[in-house]
Amino acid sequence: MDDEFAVDTWHYVLAKHAKGMCALERELGDRHDLGPSEFEVLDRIVRHDRKLRIQELCDEVHLSQSALSRVVARLEKAALVSRCACDDDRRGVFVHITDEGRARHAEAAPTHRAVLREIFADTPALTPQ
Amino acid sequence: MDDEFAVDTWHYVLAKHAKGMCALERELGDRHDLGPSEFEVLDRIVRHDRKLRIQELCDEVHLSQSALSRVVARLEKAALVSRCACDDDRRGVFVHITDEGRARHAEAAPTHRAVLREIFADTPALTPQ
């Protein structure tokens, strides 16, 4: 692993990240009134197909616990998820996706995929992790 | 280019970006009192080895023009670069690295490279663009 390769790879990551976040922010925002973080949280819940603890989400999305707490708060305000107390551990909070949240996700997912396909159209083969 | 590949690649980019930015922020900040954006701007100037227009920098670092303007302002406040008017086009601004800026960059570059090597240690082969 030499410096040049690491730096080049980093610049690649920076470029794709910037382009991707910018495009997602625009497309998801304009068309579905969702931010990238909001969509990502909805997407994780849908994938798991069950209610999740805040902490579980925290492991999956790359956000601090405080940022995630606020994303969930915004989603709840928009009635896309609901928070409900966890009986096992009353410190915990379950995040449960609403029907409206599921619908909005279903609506936004094709946009999300399309943006990413566009971003990585020039990427023949990359080794994810 | 199928959806799954695009999404996986995106998650890879998100993960590396989050990990890298976090580590750079910590290491460059604690050890050299520089943010990632500040270092990146210094790095670009050093690579080009000449004063650059704000606009030229804008093409290289993934920041909005306004954000870049502020990064340069912070760097100037820290005496690491100086802004000087461009005589050809008096709207323009040249950013010139100072001796102190060059020294700080030289000091921070090994930290930067080390962090990136660490981040991409598990990345056998990636095709940058």
Next chain:
DNA sequence: GAACAATACATGCACCTGCATCTAATGCAA
């Protein structure tokens, strides 16, 4: 040359993020 569009950069503003901290609940030890 005058009027107007376009460009370069700076700045007000709103928003999002992370850090530090707070509160409440849990676990553990004496």
Next chain:
DNA sequence: TTGCATTAGATGCAGGTGCATGTATTGTTC
């Protein structure tokens, strides 16, 4: 049980970012 460390999540705060806009300068068209 009591006391204390730990954990889950919420929140105050400071800082960085992008968007929209402002100011100054340049280019263009008549």
